[in-house]
Amino acid sequence: MDLDYDPIYCVEQIQIPPALPDILKGFAKEAIRSQPPCLHEFACTYFQRLLATAKLDATAPPPTLAQLQAVWVDLKDTESMNPETLREICASHGIASAAFSKVFQLIEFPSDPVDPKEILVLLVTTTAKSWEWCSFCNTGSDSRMSFVAVIDALFKVFGHKTGGKMSVPLFFKILFFMAKRDRDISPQTVSDLTKSL
Secondary structure, three states, rough: OOOOOOOEEEEEHHHOOOOHHHHHHHHHHHHHOOOOHHHHHHHHHHHHHHHHHHHHHHHHHOOOOOHHHHHHHHHOOOOOEEHHHHHEEEEEEEOOOOHHHHHHHHHOOOOOOEEEHHHHHHHHHHHHOOOOOHHHHHOOOOOOHHHHHHHHOOOOOOOOHHHOOHHHHHHHHHHHHHHHHHOOHHHHHHHHHHHHH
C-alpha cells in the first residue's frame, strides 16, 4: 500500500470513514497507557493485532451463554490444565476453535498450563456484547454499559448452578483476571475490595 502524501485542499475532499474515530481513540488510549519507547513499533504491533482480531471475528462465532456455562460445569473444580485439553473441552461444547484461538492470540498466553477460569473470563469479555440478553448495551460507545454486560455475563456463567450467585473468593479471582488484562481496573482497587470484605 502506497501512502498518499498529497495535500487536501478543501472540505469536500475530506471523507472520514465512520469507524476511524473509534479506532484512533482505542489506539491513543493504549499508547498513552503503555508509554512505548518507540511509537512506530507500538503502532505496527497494535494495528497488526487489530487486523488479526478483525479477521478472526469473521471466522470465530462468539460462544453462547449455554456453551460457556457447560464448559464451566465441566471445569469448575480444575485449577490448571494444558491449553490444548481446554480447547478440546470447549470444542466438545460447540465453541469454535477460532474463538478459542482468538483469546490466546490477543492475550499471548504461554503454552504452559493455564487456569481455565481465566480463559472463560476472557471468552465472556470478548463475546458478552454479542448476546441478545445484553443487547441494551450493544452501543459500543458506553464503556460502563459494556462493563455491566460483562459482569452480568460472568454471574450468568460462573453462577449458573447457584442461581446467578458466586462465592466471594471466586468473584475476586475473576475480578483479578479482569484487572490483569484491563488497565481500566486497577489491581489496587481489587486489593482494597478484597481487604474490605
